[in-house]
Amino acid sequence: MTIPPPLDAPLLEVAGLHVEFRTRDGVAKVLNGVDYRVEAGETLAVLGESGSGKSVTANTIMGILESPPGVVTAGSVRYRGEELLTATPERRRDLRGENMAMIFQDALSALNPVFTVGFQIAEQLRTRRGMSRRDAGRRAVELLDQVGIPAARQRVRDHPHQFSGGMRQRVMIAMSLALDPDVLIADEPTTALDVTVQAQIMDLLAELKAERHMGLILITHDLGVVAEVADRIAVMYAGRIVEHADVHTLYSNPCHPYTHALLESIPRVDTKGTQLRAITGLPPNLTRIPPGCPFHPRCPMAVDVCREVVPALALLPGGRSSACLFADELVTR
Amino acid sequence: MGRYVLRRLVQLVPVFLGTTFLIYLLVWAIPGDPFAGKCGDRPCPDAYITRMRAEFHLDDNVVVQYARYLGNLVQGDFGQTFNGTSVGALIAAAYPVTVRLALVALLIEAVIGLAAGVLTGLRSGGYLDNLVLVSTLFLIAIPVFVTGYVLQTVLGLRLGLISPTVSPAAGFGELIVPGFVLGSLSMAYVARLTRTSIAENRRTDYVRTAVAKGLTPRRVVGVHLLRNSAIPVVTFLGVDLGSLMGGAIVTEGIFNIRGVGGLIFRSIQTKEGATVTGVVVLLVVVYLLMNLLVDVLYAVLDPRIRYD
Ligand SMILES: Nc1ncnc2c1ncn2[C@@H]1O[C@H](COP(=O)(O)OP(=O)(O)O)[C@@H](O)[C@H]1O
Ligand code: SF4
Ligand SMILES: [Mg+2]
Numbered sequence: 001m002t003i004p005p006p007l008d009a010p011l012l013e014v015a016g017l018h019v020e021f022r023t024r025d026g027v028a029k030v031l032n033g034v035d036y037r038v039e040a041g042e043t044l045a046v047l048g049e050s051g052s053g054k055s056v057t058a059n060t061i062m063g064i065l066e067s068p069p070g071v072v073t074a075g076s077v078r079y080r081g082e083e084l085l086t087a088t089p090e091r092r093r094d095l096r097g098e099n100m101a102m103i104f105q106d107a108l109s110a111l112n113p114v115f116t117v118g119f120q121i122a123e124q125l126r127t128r129r130g131m132s133r134r135d136a137g138r139r140a141v142e143l144l145d146q147v148g149i150p151a152a153r154q155r156v157r158d159h160p161h162q163f164s165g166g167m168r169q170r171v172m173i174a175m176s177l178a179l180d181p182d183v184l185i186a187d188e189p190t191t192a193l194d195v196t197v198q199a200q201i202m203d204l205l206a207e208l209k210a211e212r213h214m215g216l217i218l219i220t221h222d223l224g225v226v227a228e229v230a231d232r233i234a235v236m237y238a239g240r241i242v243e244h245a246d247v248h249t250l251y252s253n254p255c256h257p258y259t260h261a262l263l264e265s266i267p268r269v270d271t272k273g274t275q276l277r278a279i280t281g282l283p284p285n286l287t288r289i290p291p292g293c294p295f296h297p298r299c300p301m302a303v304d305v306c307r308e309v310v311p312a313l314a315l316l317p318g319g320r321s322s323a324c325l326f327a328d329e330l331v332t333r
Numbered sequence: 334m335g336r337y338v339l340r341r342l343v344q345l346v347p348v349f350l351g352t353t354f355l356i357y358l359l360v361w362a363i364p365g366d367p368f369a370g371k372c373g374d375r376p377c378p379d380a381y382i383t384r385m386r387a388e389f390h391l392d393d394n395v396v397v398q399y400a401r402y403l404g405n406l407v408q409g410d411f412g413q414t415f416n417g418t419s420v421g422a423l424i425a426a427a428y429p430v431t432v433r434l435a436l437v438a439l440l441i442e443a444v445i446g447l448a449a450g451v452l453t454g455l456r457s458g459g460y461l462d463n464l465v466l467v468s469t470l471f472l473i474a475i476p477v478f479v480t481g482y483v484l485q486t487v488l489g490l491r492l493g494l495i496s497p498t499v500s501p502a503a504g505f506g507e508l509i510v511p512g513f514v515l516g517s518l519s520m521a522y523v524a525r526l527t528r529t530s531i532a533e534n535r536r537t538d539y540v541r542t543a544v545a546k547g548l549t550p551r552r553v554v555g556v557h558l559l560r561n562s563a564i565p566v567v568t569f570l571g572v573d574l575g576s577l578m579g580g581a582i583v584t585e586g587i588f589n590i591r592g593v594g595g596l597i598f599r600s601i602q603t604k605e606g607a608t609v610t611g612v613v614v615l616l617v618v619v620y621l622l623m624n625l626l627v628d629v630l631y632a633v634l635d636p637r638i639r640y641d
Contacts, residue, residue: 062545064541064544064545066536093547093549094547095547096544096545096546096547097545097546097547098547101545101546102545104538104541104542106538109537109538109539110538110539110541110542111539111542112539112542112543112557112560112561113539113561113635113636113637114560114561114564114634114635114636115557115560123546123548124546124547124548127548127549127552128547159636159637161636161637175546179547
């Protein structure tokens with residue numbers, strides 16, 4: 001007999017998640033206590049430089065972490081209150097697709113090159129829902145239609161390489177929605193696309209999230225992309241969330257020097273034409289994370305105490321939080 | 334695709350003419366006297382030689398001879414041996430045996446090679462992996478005649494599990510051990526090719542997607558991984574079938590199988606030009622068609638390949 005989850009449990013919650021990669025080159029501490037959650041009908045953007053652990057977190061949630069070399073050493077992932085990290089492989093497989101689904105950055109490599117897109121969408125309906133080939137095929141057309149693919153009835157028979165980049169990502173989205181999941185993780189879904197197409201895909205995701213009342217986790221390293229679609233933003237650095245706030249608050253008043261630097265690095269309309277300013281310094285080597293605040297080697301505000309004390313993600317007034325020892329001083333009211 | 338196949342078939346015509354002419358030239362124009370040794374220990378009587386040379390038009394220009402041969406060939410007439418047997422009948426008796434032996438060898442290569450390759454490709458470095466690596470190395474290193482004689486001696490003569498030689502009927506059951514011998518080298522290649530291909534594709538994004546879709550491990554491997562990994566393997570098997578269809582002189586010799594390999598071997602020894610030409614021409618055609626089949630198969634297996 002299982003203990004019924006509390007009624008107010010979040011849709012999906014990650015807490016204190018630690019993941020290491022044990023390779024010949026040593027142990028890389030890739031996640032060092034990730035905390036975030038998403039509720040039905042809202043969009044959480046996860047933002048951070050490349051290598052900060054966004055994808056590893058998402059893969060761990062989905063249960064598709066490459067293991068070995070990846071090992072979860074601590075923490076929890078709960079879906080509607082149910083702990084997933086200790087669940088059986090069968091249970092986790094049941095949840096994939098049906099309750100949580102994921103779309104990836106490069107749809108060309110993420111879709112199987114030798115099968116038609118119709119086959120790849122209908123496959124889940126046939127194997128998981130026991131639908132007939134014909135019904136599943138019809139449903140695949142509907143799904144392609146819903147994600148805005150013109151002439152869906154003909155295009156189900158095409159292979160992934162016959163689509164443009166944007167259309168291919170739409171196919172990927174249609175496939176992820178086949179079993180009506182209530183959590184959708186989009187791992188940099190627009191990074192490989194042109195700017196105009198990026199906006200269209202973002203709009204589509206926002207629309208589908210609202211229509212289906214899903215929880216959307218939108219992973220990106222591009223602050224500009226998320227401003228319009230995200231409700232809340234979690235900023236990630238060296239395998240931890242260093243700042244968390246609603247979009248408006250975060251943009252107008254970043255409370256962590258890293259977020260501040262990220263915001264400075266996006267080109268704005270008024271400074272158009274000037275070069276994109278990269279954040280100074282390099283992300284830490286995850287096999288040797290500096291003691292104290294992991295950001296201190298790059299932080300313009302760093303003082304001696306930052307080299308010794310590891311700042312916790314602390315709650316600030318207004319429901320936001322930051323992992324900087326001096327966050328209080330950065331909040332403007 | 335249809336137009337591509339048609340174009341390739343048209344291209345086959347000059348290739349066919351060129352190669353068959355070359356064969357004809359090699360067989361009829363070069364080897365000196367085809368009647369040396371035909372009449373026992375003594376040289377053949379002049380009257381006999383003159384009659385035969387006239388009958389086989391050997392004094393005509395070689396191009397004229399070839400044109401006549403081709404004309405007959407197009408009508409399905411492969412000509413006759415010097416003692417009057419129809420070459421067509423010889424081929425009709427031998428070729429089905431060769432085809433059966435080739436199919437048995439191919440099946441063994443495909444089933445055992447693929448299975449060993451998939452199992453080891455999924456778990457490289459394990460006990461099974463090492464076992465397969467060593468045994469395939471063994472098969473690759475040992476010449477076919479050794480495998481053949483060893484199996485014939487052990488299974489046929491010592492244990493009496495099989496008949497040491499194959500009966501003239503050469504049924505599928507009798508051909509299993511010879512087929513294994515004939516296919517053993519390619520079986521080892523298939524195992525290694527599959528292993529590499531599976532190990533490479535195992536970490537691809539589309540396999541990760543298949544897992545993320547909640548498919549069973551069996552389906553992820555059996556449908557998504559295998560379908561992609563099989564492309565180079567199936568292509569290899571297609572090419573291999575092309576060469577298996579050319580007969581197997583050594584294996585046929587060991588097990589006394591009356592296939593096309595033995596036929597060609599014997600007719601070269603006895604200078605039966607008509608038989609040699611006939612068989613080789615047939616093998617060229619089969620080989621060319623098999624190559625075309627492989628190219629078509631490749632496009633069918635990998636939809637990214639477009640010939641048009
Ligand atoms: N399969 C793997 N083996 C070893 N290291 C890995 C593997 N996958 C990810 N990592 C490491 O984990 C870190 C975080 O990766 P990732 O989550 O992909 O970053 P991102 O935030 O860009 O998505 C990186 O330093 C990367 O090198
Ligand atoms: S704790 Fe110190 S080093 Fe870390 S972000 Fe805050 S000021 Fe910078
Ligand atoms: Mg990533």
